[in-house]
Amino acid sequence: MSLEYQVGFNYFAEWWRVEQVIKEEKERAKNGGRKPVxxxxxxAREERGKEREQIQAAYDEYKEKLQVQMAxxxxxxxxxxxWFKERYDPAYLKTFKAKLRSYRHAIYTDWERQLDDGIFDEFTLEGIYKNESNGAGGIVEKEEGETTAANEVLGVGDLLPCxxxxxxxxxxxxxTLLIxxxxxTxxxxxxxxxxxxxxxxxxxGFKWLSLSDPNPLxxxxRIGWVILHPGEDAQPMIIDDRGDGRDEDNEDGAVKEDIETLQTxxxxxxxxxxxxxxxxxxxDDRGNFTCHVGVHEPPTAPRKKALWDLFSAPERIERDLQxxxxxxxxxxxxxxxYPEEEFGNVDGLSKIEQRVEDLRSKGWLQPPANAPVPAKKKEVEELEEGEDEAMEDEDEGLYDEEVDDEELLAKKKKLDLLIEYLRRVYNFCFxxxxxxxxxxxxxxxCAGGHLRxxxxxxxxxxxxxxxxTATGQSFPYKKQETGDAEAEVGTVEEKKAxxxxxxxxxxxxxAFNWVKTYEDxxxxxxxxxxxxxxxLGGKPLEEALEDEMEKYVRQExxxxxxxxxxxxxxLFKGQHFWRKHVEKxxxxxxxxxxxxxxxxxxxxxxxxxxxxxxSDANSNGHFPMGNHVAATGTPRGFNLANMNFNPANAGMQNGFNMALFNPAIAGGNWDATFGHDDRHQGGPNRRGGHRFNNRTAGPYDRQQRDGRNPRFAGSGGRLTPPPRGGRGGGGGARFGDGGPGPVQSTQGRSIKSYEDLDAVGSGGNGELNY
Known part of the structure; x- marks a missing residue:
């Protein structure tokens, strides 16, 4: 609870187990008793299962308390x-919302005109895998029976738009200008x-001021954008259909020659x-501020992110549409x-529904280029790209369930237009x-939006x-217990798992967790x-008032x-009298x-x-860390058992968090004064003889290649440090003359046998050489 970030479950579980060991030791020391057999x-397996349930309950309680405290x-x-007042203070928020509505209504008017002009008639959020794209919004020709295979590992950047x-x-x-x-302040x-x-x-001139989220790093x-009205002599910027600066007839990617002259x-x-x-x-109130401004250049080809594959299922489409x-x-x-006579009527939902119905009545709603064709076309046409081999062998009705019918196409179109409407009019990513x-x-x-x-x-x-996810059920596949051989899988879903x-x-x-979080x-x-x-970290008003006001009354x-x-x-006779006194x-x-x-x-x-x-300042996904920022918090996949560390050590009781990542603190026999001698730190010093001329040889130095030479017999393979001023140069005091004892000379190392340390032979089984 004292840390500045939320620890992971494994970290918490190890801490919880250590706390239990310490409590049991205290109880035994106080009341007596034998150690558990x-x-x-x-x-042991049953106890582990019960223990995990206890830890999970304790972890949930910890998270809830910590969220409230940290919020x-x-x-x-x-x-x-x-920035905080603008987003959460009611007085500031009301003023800002009034300005924002006026700005957005002008955007809504433009969107309404574009919808009526048919700009969005072909718009879709369907995607194509990069390795199947033909570069023109369609897929490459496939062989007979070939279908689209799901990627083994789903990535956010593996799709291109249809x-x-x-x-x-x-x-x-x-x-636009960039501040x-x-x-x-x-x-x-x-x-x-x-x-x-x-x-x-x-x-x-000035049209609108946009300010970003604050950057915790x-x-x-924050950064800001000063959005300007177009100049009087402004001509429209050249926007090609591809969105990447290429001409329809110019396939080599060359930019049009006169594009700069028209970008007024x-x-x-x-x-x-x-x-x-x-x-x-x-x-005067908050202090002056000097504006450092540049010309804002939007990204030439904003990257579109691929959604989880779950969003492509018909049930998920219907849920997202709702x-x-x-x-x-x-x-x-x-x-x-605002009064309707001032800004006119705003009803994007009805406009979109009407437009989709018009497209449906004209027969313009077609499945995407990567979808399989209906089975009835097989008799008169050749196999088309994206066709599933199931058409040859399986029943026609089974296959028809995998094809987008007209009703589903209408729902997809409506959903896509609503998502784009939210992005354009409300600058909201769904x-x-x-x-x-x-x-x-x-x-x-979110640079370019999302693709299915x-x-x-x-x-x-x-x-x-x-x-x-669409029906609000739990994850259908449960993890199987490997240790219980007698457990039988009962349900169909568990058998599939x-x-x-x-x-x-x-x-x-x-994917299930991501969709659930997004819906929440x-x-x-x-x-x-x-x-x-x-x-979430808050409290209902009445409950929070009770908790806070308890700090301001004392029962004497x-x-x-x-x-x-x-x-x-x-002084009051009762607590309810005091409460009335406070409110009055x-x-x-x-x-x-x-x-x-x-x-x-x-x-x-x-x-x-x-x-x-x-703790990584990437809490809402907008500020990725640079390489210079050291990661804090619980490491991914943390497990104390892999750290060669004994949690039962009594020296950890008051310093577990420090000892966890500093084994030197964990040792029960550690001598704090020993570390002041910079020539003899804890553990064997293997410095390779005379490699460092200003250092003495370590207590367990191995012989160098030419160490067999009698001239170097006095400097290699020594058990104790040389005398001060000896051949090693400026050596420390010997044991008995104030130097370190045998415990300190081997401190920090777990000694299994002397052969492990000083064996001369490469096989590790030679005689000791002192």
Whole structure:
């Protein structure tokens, strides 16, 4: 509980076992008793099972308590910083949301026009494996019966978009300035006033200020983007259909010659750069801030991330569609809080449903290029790319279940448009579950969005796991106990599990956990009242008030309760009288206490909050560590048994965490004064004779190759250090003259036999040579 991060289960389990050993030793020392005898294999296995249950319960309790403690500490540390107030303080948040709605409504109007113009008619989130892509949004020609195989290890970057999936948001290409660093104390409104003062709000002037999440690695500093209105003479930037800068007729990747001359938004940004760079934002309350600005250049080809294969299953598509519809409905209603006559009606969900129905009635909804063709086409056509060999042998009805029918195609299309709608209008990534205040912050967090894997690559086990995530069931494959030979597998799913390799089952478990976490985060936004605050690190208001107020009252007698609120010492007959006194006489203090509790709860309910339990500053996935940052916390795959360390040592009772990674502290007979002699550290010093001229030879130095020469007989193979001033040069005192004794000379080494240390023969069985 005193560490600054949450430890892993294995770390906690080893600590728990050591604590139990210490408690048992104390009990035996106090009450007497015999040490436990060795148990049989069956009893030991049963005890291990019970012990694991106890450890899991203790670990869950530890996590819950630690989350509450760390969330409160984090809020207390950062609640006065501007970025924290903007995200969680109700007064700041209300003002910012009002500005954000106005900005987003203009984006919604553009999106509505593009939807009606058919820009998104071919848009899709279907992906193609890189090794099967033909480079034009389709797949390479396959042999008869060849199907898409799932990758053995799923990676985030192993997919390319189908034709229509490479569509880019033009808002990312508008003229923009980058503010390179913004201190946590800098106020958003002051920066906005500064930009308006120097740039104006007309053509080529200030349009919107976007600020990133704070970076924990850089003392919670942020970066910012000053989004500009297009200049008066601005022409549209050249955007090719591929999104990679190539012309349709120019396959060698050459950039068009006149592209630079037409990029007038760049000229707009350079003018604004000269007006802002090096200028100072004046703020008498928080301190002045000098703006260091550059021209923002968006990524030329944003990387799209591949989703887990579970998202390609029909059951998962339906579940995600429900969640997306609820989220769009909620966010549209928040955008409607302005009067309709001022901003017009906002209803993205109805618009998308209507557009999908139009496409369906025209027959434009087609399966992706990598999907198998329906079985009925086999009689009149040759096998097409992506066709499954099951068409030849299996029943036609069984195969038809693997083909996207019109209903599923309509659901996929609606889901894809809703996800893109959330990205463009609300700068919200549906799968990462975080909201940004501009397309630039969204691109920094999640560059190109996500792609679904081909449905044909789903395995039977993946389908069962996807079905479990969609219906709220537990993971369908349980780990089998290898030690119990008499255990029988009862259910069908458990029988299937025995056929899965450990690697496949582990990957499915990871996918299941990822999908569950993603869905839980979405429900934090959709159903905040039903969330278990304690698991997230918060507490219900009434319970938290009781816990906090107990610290400010003291019972001095059966009917005497002393008020300990600052500057108050009144005495009351009962605790309920004291509670009324606090609510009536200490109104300001009581309201501040309530606000602090609500602030913690608001913070933990944010699914993209900066989590203090992670020591790697990568808590919400946006700030990957550099190579220079040393990793802290529990190592992956930690196991104390592999560290050659005896946890039963009594010297660990008060210093387990230090001894865990420093074996020198763990030794019970360690002599602290011995370490002050820099010539004789713990353990044998093998320095190779005269290799270091200013050092004495170690107590167990082996002979060098020419050590047989009589001239060197006095310097090699010595058991004790040489006398001071001897041939070794400046040697230390001998044993008996104040030098180290035999215990210290071998300290730190577990000696099995002298042959192990000093054997001359290469086989390790020669005679000792002193």
């Amino acid at each position: 060795l148990k049989g294999e069956r009893e 409160k500490s984090f809020v207390d540390k950062h609640k006065r910083e501007e 034709k229509g999936g490479e569509l880019r948001d033009e808002a990312a290409l508008q003229p 390179k660093t913004i201190a946590p 800098v106020n958003r409104e002051k920066v906005e006033e500064f930009c308006k003062e120097h740039l104006g709000e007309g053509a080529g 850089k003392k919670c500093h 938004p760049l000229g707009t940004a350079h003018k604004a750069l000269e007006a802002l760079n090096g200028k100072t934002v004046i703020d 969640l997306a519809e609820r989220l769009v409905f909620k966010m549209d209603n928040e955008l409607k809080e 799968f990462c579950v975080f909201e940004s205040d501009s397309v630039h912050e969204l691109t920094r967090k 894997r081909p449905r044909s690559s789903l395995t039977t086990a993946a389908k069962a796991t996807a079905r479990a 025995s056929k899965l390799s450990a690697k496949t089952q582990q990957q499915l478990q990871r 985060k979405l429900l934090q936004l959709l159903e905040p009242d039903t969330v278990d605050l304690k698991k 007698d059966e009917s005497k309760w002393r008020c300990k609120v600052p500057d108050c010492t009144k 006489r200490h109104v300001e203090w009581f309201e501040k206490l309530q606000n602090d509790i609500n602030l913690v709860n608001t913070y933990v309910l944010d699914p993209a909050h900066i989590a203090p339990s992670r």
